[in-house]
Amino acid sequence: MIYMTLILAVGSLFANEVQLKSLTSAETVSLNELIQDEATLMVLFQRDCVACKKQIKDLDCFSDRKIVLLGSFSSEESLRKEYLKMRVKHPSYMIQPSDLKNIGVSEAMTPQLIDMKLKKISYGYQSCKSRRHL
Numbered sequence: 001m002i003y004m005t006l007i008l009a010v011g012s013l014f015a016n017e018v019q020l021k022s023l024t025s026a027e028t029v030s031l032n033e034l035i036q037d038e039a040t041l042m043v044l045f046q047r048d049c050v051a052c053k054k055q056i057k058d059l060d061c062f063s064d065r066k067i068v069l070l071g072s073f074s075s076e077e078s079l080r081k082e083y084l085k086m087r088v089k090h091p092s093y094m095i096q097p098s099d100l101k102n103i104g105v106s107e108a109m110t111p112q113l114i115d116m117k118l119k120k121i122s123y124g125y126q127s128c129k130s131r132r133h134l
Helices: 010-014 031-036 050-057 076-086 097-103
Strands: 005-007 019-022 028-030 039-047 066-071 092-094 112-116 121-122
Touching: 019 031, 031 039, 031 097, 039 050, 050 066, 050 076, 066 076, 076 092
Parallel strands: 039 066, 066 092
Antiparallel strands: 005 121, 019 028, 019 092, 039 112, 112 121
């Protein structure tokens, strides 16, 4: 699968204090809290995205990481339904498209893996097998 990688600009990561709303509870979390934790791997997804579902199911190679799903480009209700259909254990939050710039996302495409440890963003589905070669 073809993918693109961009190096994150660390200076832009802490621009604004953004609160993300959980898709499963009344909980909120600070975006800055997520991006300051190098163990965090964020997966950007949207409704009706087959590649997103495939990517989220194929995260076994990141068992040592804190995986957080970020839903965007869809309504809160549709993202919640999508998350519940996936039946995964990872926490999931809604992020507004306008707040994506705070984590270095400049393209409105999914899935995206935002890797805080490596400080890079990868676009498109990537199997665990292909990730081992990066």
